[in-house]
Amino acid sequence: MRLKNSIKTSFTGLKTNRSRSALTILGIVIGITAIILVVSVGQGAQDLILNQIQALGSKTIVVLPGREPSGPTDPSVIDSLFSDSLKEREMKALENKSNAPYVKNIMPIVFGAESGIYEGETFRLTMIGTSELAVEIFDLSPEEGGFFTADDIRGRTDVAVIGSKVKEELFGQSQAPGERIKIKGRNFRVIGVLPTKGQVSFFNFDETVLVPYTTAQTYVFGIKHFNRLVVEAESEEFINQTVKDIEITLRNLHNITDESKDDFFIETQADIAERVSTVTNILTLFLATIAAISLLVGGIGIMNIMLVSVTERTREIGLRKAVGATGKNILLQFLLEAVFLTATGGVIGIALGSALSFAVSVVLSQFVGLNWTFSFPFFAAFLGFLVSSLIGLVFGIYPARQASLKSPIEALRYE
Numbered sequence: 001m002r003l004k005n006s007i008k009t010s011f012t013g014l015k016t017n018r019s020r021s022a023l024t025i026l027g028i029v030i031g032i033t034a035i036i037l038v039v040s041v042g043q044g045a046q047d048l049i050l051n052q053i054q055a056l057g058s059k060t061i062v063v064l065p066g067r068e069p070s071g072p073t074d075p076s077v078i079d080s081l082f083s084d085s086l087k088e089r090e091m092k093a094l095e096n097k098s099n100a101p102y103v104k105n106i107m108p109i110v111f112g113a114e115s116g117i118y119e120g121e122t123f124r125l126t127m128i129g130t131s132e133l134a135v136e137i138f139d140l141s142p143e144e145g146g147f148f149t150a151d152d153i154r155g156r157t158d159v160a161v162i163g164s165k166v167k168e169e170l171f172g173q174s175q176a177p178g179e180r181i182k183i184k185g186r187n188f189r190v191i192g193v194l195p196t197k198g199q200v201s202f203f204n205f206d207e208t209v210l211v212p213y214t215t216a217q218t219y220v221f222g223i224k225h226f227n228r229l230v231v232e233a234e235s236e237e238f239i240n241q242t243v244k245d246i247e248i249t250l251r252n253l254h255n256i257t258d259e260s261k262d263d264f265f266i267e268t269q270a271d272i273a274e275r276v277s278t279v280t281n282i283l284t285l286f287l288a289t290i291a292a293i294s295l296l297v298g299g300i301g302i303m304n305i306m307l308v309s310v311t312e313r314t315r316e317i318g319l320r321k322a323v324g325a326t327g328k329n330i331l332l333q334f335l336l337e338a339v340f341l342t343a344t345g346g347v348i349g350i351a352l353g354s355a356l357s358f359a360v361s362v363v364l365s366q367f368v369g370l371n372w373t374f375s376f377p378f379f380a381a382f383l384g385f386l387v388s389s390l391i392g393l394v395f396g397i398y399p400a401r402q403a404s405l406k407s408p409i410e411a412l413r414y415e
Contacts, residue, residue: 024305025345027298028391032349032384033356035288035295036377040357042284043375044364046277059104059236060137061268063094063229063246068265084225085254085263091229093249100231100245102238107133107230108213112221116162116170116209117182123169126208127183129216137232140205142192145177153212156219161192165206183209184220198371239268288380295391298345303395306338331401339392346388350381 066083091108094100110129115122134140135147140161148159160181167176180187188211197205217223233242243266250264251257354376361374 024302025298025341025348027301028295028342028345028388029349029352031292031295031298032346032388033353035292035384036350036353036380037356037360038287039284039377039380040353040375041360042280042287043377044357044361044372046280046284047375048372059233059239061231061233061239061242061246061266063231063250063264063266065225065227065264067263083263084223086226086229087224090250090253091226093253094229094231094246099249100242102234102242102245103231104234105133105137105232107131107137107232108226109228109230110213110216110221110223110225111203111227114183114209114220116166118170118179121170123166125163125166126203127216127220128203128208128210129213129220130210131213133232134210137230138205140194140197140210143195144175145190145192147192148210148212153214156214157212158186158188158215158219159191159211160188161194161210162190163194163204163206163208164196165204166209167193181209186219243268292387295387299342299391299395302338302341302392306334306395335393335397338395339389342388342392343385346385349388350384354381 063086065085086108091106094103094106097103107130112127114125114127116125131153132147132149140147142161143164145161147161148157151157152159160183162170162176162181170176170181171179176190176193179190181190182188188209194205194210199205211220213226231242231246233239246266247259247262251259251262254263256262357376358374361372364372
C-alpha cells in the first residue's frame, strides 16, 4: 500500500471517531498552549524591564553603598540600604576631573516611603531627593510648572515636583502647582507635575515626589549619606574607564587596598540588563518545563486511547489483513493516526497560546498601563510543534505495533 493510501486511511479512521480524537489531543493542546503562553509572557516581561533599564541611558553608571550582594538573599542587600559610605566628599572627589576625567555629570539620590497629605487626602508615595540633573538624566521635564534649581538645593528649600499619580490622588482635577502638601510635618510647595512616566530604572515616577536632596537629607530622612550616586559618562566608549576611575578614587578615599573589602559597588546598564535577562530566562525556562509535563501526560493519554482504538477496531484490522494489507501497512496506519492527532493538537495549542498571549498584552498595556508588547515566540512554536509530533510518534509506536501483530483469523473472529 502506498503512503498516500495509508494517509487517507488514517484520516478516515480519525474522522470516524471525531469526539474521541478531540478528547485525545486535549492534553497536547493544553501543554503547548501553556508553553507558548509562558514563553511569550516571559519575553514580554523581559522586554518591559530591559526597556525601563535602558531608559536611564547607556552612558549611565550607578554607584551603590555597601558590599555587593552575591544574590537576592544575601544580607548585604539590606545592609546596602543603611550603609553611609557615599557622602558629599565622595561626590566631590568624583566630580574632580583629575580623578575621573570622563565623568560628565553626577546626581545623588536619597529615597524613602512617606505619606503625602493635602486637605484631608493622604497618599503613600516614594520621596526622592535628587538634584536638578534629574531633568536631563531621567528625562523628567514637567508637564505643568517647572523643576527645582541648584539654588533650591543650596538653600534646602521646601519645593516639590510630583508624579501624575500623586497629583491625581491628592488634587484630582484641581491645579497642583502653587499648592502645598505636607510630608513628615513639613509643607512642600508644589512647583511642577510630571507627565505619566511609569517605571524608569529604579522608580515608578508616577508615584513619587521629587525634592532637593539637601532638603530630603536634612528635614525628612535625617541622614548625611546618599542611597546611590548616578554617574553619567562623556560617552559609551568611556564607560569601562570611568568605572575603573570610580573604583580607584573611592578606594583611595576609603583607604581600601583589598578590593574584596570594598564598601561600595558599581552597576552599569549593561550589567543590570544582563542580570535581568539571566533571571527572566531561567524563570521562563522553569515555568515552561513545568508546563511541558502536561505534554508527557498527554502522550500517555494518547497511547491509552490508541490501545483502546486498536481493541475496538480488531475486526477492521482482520478484514484489512484478509484483503492483503501487511503488518507494516497496519503499523503505518495507526502510527500516522497518532502523529496526526498530536500534530493537530500542537497547531491548535500554538494558535490558542498565541491568542491568549496577545490578550494578556492588550490587557496589560490598555488597562494596567504598562508599556507591554506582544512577542510571538517563533522558536517555542516550532519546538512545540516538533515535540508534539514526536510525542505522537513515540507514544503511538506501541499501540501501532500491537495492531500490526494481530492475526487476521483471530481478528475476524473477535466480537
